[in-house]
Amino acid sequence: MIGWYVHHQGRGHLHRARAITAHLDEDVTVLSTLPREDWAADWLELPRDDVEGRTDASPGGRLHYAPVDNLGHTERLAAIASWVTRVRPRLVVVDVSVEVTVLVRTLGIPVVVMAMPGDRDDAPHELGHDLARAIVAPWPGELYQPGYLRRRADKVTYAGGISRHAGRPLPAPAPATATAAASPATTAATAPRHDGPRRVLLLGGAGGSRLGPADLDAARAATPGWQWTVAGPLGEWHADVLPLLVSTDVAVIAAGQNSVADVAVAGCRAVVIAEDRPFDEQRATAGVLAQHGLAVVREAWPTDWAAVLDEAMALDPAWERWRADGAAARAAQAIQAAADGVVAR
Structure with a gap:
């Protein structure tokens, strides 16, 4: 039995866990505040903190979150400790929490930590990463190796971008709608991926955003030659976004690891706007994408959307460099090796 702590912020940690556990050879119990799902062998629903x-x-300054006046936090860690004592898992994957990492390892259980981008040189992160038997980074090491991981190169596996859609046959693009505006003239380099008008997909997530309806209205008004589709909090939630991604010419996303990996699987052009996250997490990822010509990156919601989309259409992104193909299996292999007492390179 392997335990897997899934942080409840957004849904990226959950999707990543599901993608990786499909490649593991043993049962997994998920430990999370999030509602139970049927893909795991068991699920321990934790109290909210x-x-x-x-x-x-x-x-x-030694921990990120251990308040003294929060009963939910106390009960949460007590529930994890009780489960560890009763089950004695071979390993626990933590995605992500320094406090859970410290607790589980102090109880004598090896830990694998899922790495996050950004500046993670603070004392709590240093402690958590030092305690980990292995660290899995869900992006390609050929493109990005932050300093805190370079210092621990002997126990880091750069798996590549992990997407729940990797390995699936790509669906055919959806047909154009009859009411959409006509496409402007195109060249081979800027041709749409389908017949009909050029399309842009705004793909939002559940992790929070500073974007509001007025921003979207202004973008639509500035791009009369484009057909906008919105998935997420400002539009409609979709259980499966892959058909939307393969049908769009440009995806507009934040710089979350799952969104980037999903775009890489679909192979579409992208505009990436980093959201404010602790430790400059998304800005670090966005900077890597810009540096390697994989996406058009902006620090804030643009006002010149027509020019931004034209710039994105001129891209020919080599998304295979994000190594989404086989990434979940590589992560699973590293986790399995750590459970067996071997540090995977």
């Missing part, structure tokens, strides 16, 4: 106080949450 975000509805009460936050006094002294970072004691001495």
Whole structure:
């Protein structure tokens, strides 16, 4: 039995866990606040730790979140400790929490930590990464190796971008709608991926965004030659976004790891706008994408959308460099090796 702690912020950690566990040879119990799903062998629903106080949450700067006035936090860690004591898992994957990493390893259970982009040189991250038997980075090491991982190169596996859609046959692009505006003249380099008007997909996530309806209205008004589709909090939620991605000419996404990996699987051009996240997580990813010519990157919601989309259409992104194909299996192999007492390179 392997345990897997899934953080409840957004749905990216959950999708990543599901993609990787499909390649593991043993049962997995998910430990999470998120509602139970049937793909795991078992599921321990944890008490919430975000509805009460936050006094002294970072004691001495050594932990990220251990408030003294939050009963949910206490009960959450107690539930994990009780499960570990009762089940004695061979390994626990933590995605992500320094406090859970410290707790589980202190109880004598090896830990694999899922890495995150950005500046992770603070004391809590240093502690968590030092305690980990292995670290899995869900992006290609050929393109990005932050300093905190270079210092621990002997126990890091750069799996590549992990998408739940990797390995699926790509669906055919959806037909054009009759009411959409006509496409402007194109060259071979900027040709749409389908017949009909050029399409842009705004793909939002569940992790929070500063984007509002007025921003979307302004973008639509500035791009009369484009057909906009919106998936996420400003539009309609879709259980499967792959058909939308293969049908669009340009995807507009934040710089979350799952969104980038999904775009890589679909192979579409992208405009990436990093959201504010701790430790400059998304800005780090966006910078890598811009550096290697994989996407058009903006620091904030543009006002010149027509020019931005034209710039994106001129891209010929080599998304195979994000190594989404086989990434989940490589991550699973590293986790399995750590459970067997071997550090995978």
